[in-house]
Amino acid sequence: MGRRKIEMKMVTDRSCRQVTFSKRRTGLFKKANELATLCAVQIAIIVFSPGGKPFSFGNPGVEPVVGRFLNRGDEHHDGQSEPSGSATGRSERLVEELNGIQRRIQLEKKRGEALEKALARAKASAAAAGGGSDSLISRSVEEMGMEELVEMRRRLVDLREQLDGRAVEMEASSTLLLLSNKSESAGDSRGGSWGGGRRRRSVAKWRD
Amino acid sequence: MGRRKIEMKMVTDRSCRQVTFSKRRTGLFKKANELATLCAVQIAIIVFSPGGKPFSFGNPGVEPVVGRFLNRGDEHHDGQSEPSGSATGRSERLVEELNGIQRRIQLEKKRGEALEKALARAKASAAAAGGGSDSLISRSVEEMGMEELVEMRRRLVDLREQLDGRAVEMEASSTLLLLSNKSESAGDSRGGSWGGGRRRRSVAKWRD
DNA sequence: AGAGCTATATATAAGTG
């Protein structure tokens, strides 16, 4: 969206990263505000700057939205509201978190597919331009293969780095989630047929 | 940003509003993902659809970010504090599943980046044109590269399929786990599929 | 619903003061 296209990789330069963060944070909040305005919905965004400073946006505020998400009431909205006393709140929240993860997977999948298509087109294009010789294509493919090998190696290294620390975070939060859930009675009646191995969507409670 | 400029007022038509919500929510999450990637920051978004259904995005997850915000927020905080504890066997498994999914997301992301690079290279190579190439030597390398590509793609496609099934499985299984939390029995074990619903594809624990 | 498809509206990477 600027003079040049940038790679979706962490900006290495601290200064540039800070600038990018500020600009994009502004843009993100603006988008969130538009979404809230156009669709009259509750939304909350929490983001920590590279320096660790917290920034937030919320309609009508961060706490009401987070609270609602965490199932602590505040259902002052027209839509459906949790049956009071429901013990499935946390479960549903976890499910939504999982759904969120699933959506991210879908996003990445889409991106991958788009890239594959583009790659295919590029190769076809190169083939057409190359006339009778396939040397160009061969060279491209060859380089790509080499590139892949290098990338794969780097990928593994990066991956391990990213996982360290993240796994810890995930573990802590997830554990808290589960432990806190334990103290409640789950007495939900809908689950009668769970043991039978019903597959797919069972907890759909919202209409979207 | 479309064919026509729209007023920043609530979209009156319910149907249009829903469509707008879906599109913009997708765009917002995408932006958030980019921000998180480019600047390596923690971010969480929670939004309720017009119908009241919750959607969320989080890097590394909603819970970690919200928790950090609530506990150490410089701007807001409601004094919420979570008790800490150790993981149980069951939660450990769930945590591992979550971590696994997170790892896969990272892999997908990396894959996209790699393909993107390859694409750029292919284009550049094709554009540069004129490059002579000897069929003798590069032939073998070419074939190797080709095989490499084909093989890698196959594996990636497999991974994608697994991820899709896995995510769905996680959703159902987690819900089952939590709902039947008090009945208990746990048992489990690493290898098997969960309680009831398995899918045809047995998910091989990472390694390939 | 949900997946494309443009024509436009916006966001924003660099550049400039």
Added chain:
DNA sequence: TCACTTATATATAGCTC
């Protein structure tokens, strides 16, 4: 580091299937 500008890259409104 900020405030602005500007050339490009993206997002998306309205449609179609």
